[in-house]
Amino acid sequence: MGLLATRLLAEKGVHVVGGIARSEAKRGVDLGTMAGLDPMGVPVDTDAARVLASVRPDVVMLATASFMPEIYDQLALCIDAGANVLTISEETFYPWNTSPALAAQIDRLAKAHGVTVTGGGHQDSFWIHQVSALMGAAHRIDSVHGSATWNADEYGTDVVASKHVGETLEEFERSSTRDDAPPTYGRNVLGALAQASSLTPVTWESTVRPVIVDHDRPSQVLGRTLAAGAVIGYADVDTMTTAEGPVFTFEMAGYVFGEGESDKNEWSISGEPDLYLHNGVVPSYTTTCTQWVNRVPDVINARPGLVTVDEMPPLAYRALPLHRYVHDGKLD
Amino acid sequence: MGLLATRLLAEKGVHVVGGIARSEAKRGVDLGTMAGLDPMGVPVDTDAARVLASVRPDVVMLATASFMPEIYDQLALCIDAGANVLTISEETFYPWNTSPALAAQIDRLAKAHGVTVTGGGHQDSFWIHQVSALMGAAHRIDSVHGSATWNADEYGTDVVASKHVGETLEEFERSSTRDDAPPTYGRNVLGALAQASSLTPVTWESTVRPVIVDHDRPSQVLGRTLAAGAVIGYADVDTMTTAEGPVFTFEMAGYVFGEGESDKNEWSISGEPDLYLHNGVVPSYTTTCTQWVNRVPDVINARPGLVTVDEMPPLAYRALPLHRYVHDGKLD
Numbered sequence: 042m043g044l045l046a047t048r049l050l051a052e053k054g055v056h057v058v059g060g061i062a063r064s065e066a067k068r069g070v071d072l073g074t075m076a077g078l079d080p081m082g083v084p085v086d087t088d089a090a091r092v093l094a095s096v097r098p099d100v101v102m103l104a105t106a107s108f109m110p111e112i113y114d115q116l117a118l119c120i121d122a123g124a125n126v127l128t129i130s131e132e133t134f135y136p137w138n139t140s141p142a143l144a145a146q147i148d149r150l151a152k153a154h155g156v157t158v159t160g161g162g163h164q165d166s167f168w169i170h171q172v173s174a175l176m177g178a179a180h181r182i183d184s185v186h187g188s189a190t191w192n193a194d195e196y197g198t199d200v201v202a203s204k205h206v207g208e209t210l211e212e213f214e215r216s217s218t219r220d221d222a223p224p225t226y227g228r229n230v231l232g233a234l235a236q237a238s239s240l241t242p243v244t245w246e247s248t249v250r251p252v253i254v255d256h257d258r259p260s261q262v263l264g265r266t267l268a269a270g271a272v273i274g275y276a277d278v279d280t281m282t283t284a285e286g287p288v289f290t291f292e293m294a295g296y297v298f299g300e301g302e303s304d305k306n307e308w309s310i311s312g313e314p315d316l317y318l319h320n321g322v323v324p325s326y327t328t329t330c331t332q333w334v335n336r337v338p339d340v341i342n343a344r345p346g347l348v349t350v351d352e353m354p355p356l357a358y359r360a361l362p363l364h365r366y367v368h369d370g371k372l373d
Numbered sequence: 374m375g376l377l378a379t380r381l382l383a384e385k386g387v388h389v390v391g392g393i394a395r396s397e398a399k400r401g402v403d404l405g406t407m408a409g410l411d412p413m414g415v416p417v418d419t420d421a422a423r424v425l426a427s428v429r430p431d432v433v434m435l436a437t438a439s440f441m442p443e444i445y446d447q448l449a450l451c452i453d454a455g456a457n458v459l460t461i462s463e464e465t466f467y468p469w470n471t472s473p474a475l476a477a478q479i480d481r482l483a484k485a486h487g488v489t490v491t492g493g494g495h496q497d498s499f500w501i502h503q504v505s506a507l508m509g510a511a512h513r514i515d516s517v518h519g520s521a522t523w524n525a526d527e528y529g530t531d532v533v534a535s536k537h538v539g540e541t542l543e544e545f546e547r548s549s550t551r552d553d554a555p556p557t558y559g560r561n562v563l564g565a566l567a568q569a570s571s572l573t574p575v576t577w578e579s580t581v582r583p584v585i586v587d588h589d590r591p592s593q594v595l596g597r598t599l600a601a602g603a604v605i606g607y608a609d610v611d612t613m614t615t616a617e618g619p620v621f622t623f624e625m626a627g628y629v630f631g632e633g634e635s636d637k638n639e640w641s642i643s644g645e646p647d648l649y650l651h652n653g654v655v656p657s658y659t660t661t662c663t664q665w666v667n668r669v670p671d672v673i674n675a676r677p678g679l680v681t682v683d684e685m686p687p688l689a690y691r692a693l694p695l696h697r698y699v700h701d702g703k704l705d
Contacts, residue, residue, distance in 0.1 A: 052513075053512075055391070067474075074636075165507050165509070165510075165677060166506045166507060166510040167510065170506035170509070170687065171503050171506045171507060171650070173689065173690070174498045174502035174503045175498060175503060176689070176690040177498050177502070177664065177667055177688030177690055178497075178498040178499065178660045178663055178664050178667075178688065179663060179690055180381050180384070180385075180662075180663040180666070181384075182658075182666075182690060182692070215569065217696070237689075238689060238690045238691075239692070239698070240690075281653060283692075285692035285693060287690075287692065313659070313663070314656040314659045314660065314663070316650075316652070316660075317652055317653035317654065318503070318650065318652055318653075319650075319651060319653070320649055320650055321649035321650075321651070322649065324646040324647075324648075327646045328513075328646065330509045331510055331512040331645070331646070332509065332510050334512065335510075335512075335637065355502065355505060355506050355687050356506060356509030356510070357505065357507055357508070357509050357569075357570060357571065358505070358508040358511055358514060358570045358572075360514070360570075360617035360618060360619065361571075366395070
């Protein structure tokens with residue numbers, strides 16, 4: 042994700058000033074070369090504090106882990122260095138409902154340093170701004186149901202393992218109901234959607250549904266075939282009720298796709314009138330990065346603090362170099 | 374449209390204070406009764422100036438005609454009376470490119486009286502805010518193609534006549550190329566979409582494409598069957614090029630639908646990556662009114678002048694009475 046974003050940023054006229062990796066093997070390698078571009082004169086370093094102090098970036102593009110507790114120290118390091126942060130950490134997209142204490146700490150810290158922290162990515166257009174615009178065409182909403190699928194086989198072995206791929210149904214049922222299961226990203230999505238629509242969440246429920254098929258399915262990432270009846274991934278199903286009435290469910294299924302399957306995004310509204318939206322074949326991997334990059338000007342323009350995308354203008358296309366969309370011309 | 378909006382407004386807690394009709398037959402009839410509701414104590418009047426002077430409305434919901442020259446005097450009358458105006462006149466949605474002089478006059482007049490004039494309706498979510506949000510997921514856009522269909526047979530005889538329904542192909546070709554043909558609504562849509570995406574229109578082209586089917590098709594509004602080979606409506610095809618690169622086409626087809634056909638809305642983006650959006654069965658008639666009504670708070674909140682929806686927050690769902698979304702509490 043970071044390497045794809047590097048190319049997109051460079052093509053949008055952004056001066057990429059540093060690269061930070063966790064693996065020692067990448068130290069000293071030119072970031073441009075690593076991203077498949079011409080050399081940029083930017084050697085990757087593994088010492089984040091050193092990079093931040095020496096290049097003093099306007100914005101850090103953070104793509105390291107999904108949850109607030111995992112990235113808290115990284116966020117704090119960037120904030121202390123006076124940098125805005127735009128991350129694709131899924132929980133940071135709307136952390137107020139799943140990690141309220143950490144979110145409040147980051148908000149205070151960011152305000153104290155005059156910088157903005159924002160979570161962006163695929164959710165932005167497909168799960169918030171397109172959906173809230175569709176909701177705007179309703180007179181009365183009884184329920185909103187979203188359904189998204191993505192191919193776990195397109196991501197790394199970590200992701201495939203976290204989706205319980207290859208487990209038996211019994212193994213899945215034991216492992217997926219552990220008390221220490223992290224919060225689902227769907228809660229963060231629905232929280233932002235409620236906020237964007239001035240609705241007040243009342244109750245939350247999260248369940249999981251394993252995805253199983255009755256024939257063998259090859260996995261490219263695992264390099265082997267999953268036997269019929271094995272778990273090939275699962276869906277998180279999040280339900281949110283609101284004080285104003287509308288009930289939201291969001292079903293997000295990550296699993297190993299079969300031949301001809303593609304990522305989907307589909308939303309149905311029941312009410313007056315019924316409304317519907319679907320996006321055909323959704324290139325989620327790419328749109329995670331394109332939306333992450335297109336948000337850069339908004340993060341620079343935003344007030345200091347933890348500012349989620351529901352508080353921002355809708356995600357916009359950036360035909361011009363990104364600095365042209367920055368109000369005070371800070372980004373070059 | 375006005376009667377459906379009357380019910381929606383009443384259900385959203387708006388105090389409907391007056392009703393204006395052009396037909397003498399409606400004079401004195403209670404607006405609630407006319408809208409199929411309980412009586413509202415609001416007799417419809419045919420003297421617009423008298424109604425405006427006596428009830429002094431916060432907002433006039435104007436649904437009389439499509440084009441700026443036709444509604445200019447009506448807009449001026451409302452503005453002079455100190456009322457904001459929210460209209461479903463299609464040209465008023467973004468009149469800057471098709472009637473720039475009249476638009477500038479209305480803008481000046483509205484500013485002088487401290488009121489806002491806005492065009493709303495079906496375009497708002499389906500042709501602007503959903504589409505610009507989708508565009509926000511693109512890194513590079515080469516072209517945007519929109520395609521919408523609507524059933525002319527659901528509207529009145531005026532609309533059916535304006536769609537050349539029942540003409541022969543020869544008649545259509547003569548009548549549709551007359552120099553006094555009004556501007557297409559598609560230009561207003563694309564103009565607003567360009568504005569919402571910070572793009573600069575360079576060239577415009579409008580063509581028409583007749584819709585003809587090779588079998589007989591009954592028309593409910595006409596009360597007769599259209600013979601195979603007759604024109605049953607047509608598509609306006611508008612093309613806009615922009616200084617920044619993306620080329621837009623929007624094809625809007627209004628014709629007499631056959632069995633099982635429904636209104637559609639479909640947008641494709643070619644670029645990196647390709648993106649797509651479609652809305653299944655679109656209840657355009659209803660969503661014209663729902664979106665018109667949901668925009669009321671934004672019109673009251675907006676600065677004075679002619680303010681088009683691309684300058685406004687995205688259309689939002691209104692779960693609560695509309696006055697709850699008005700910043701200064703003016704609407705009750």
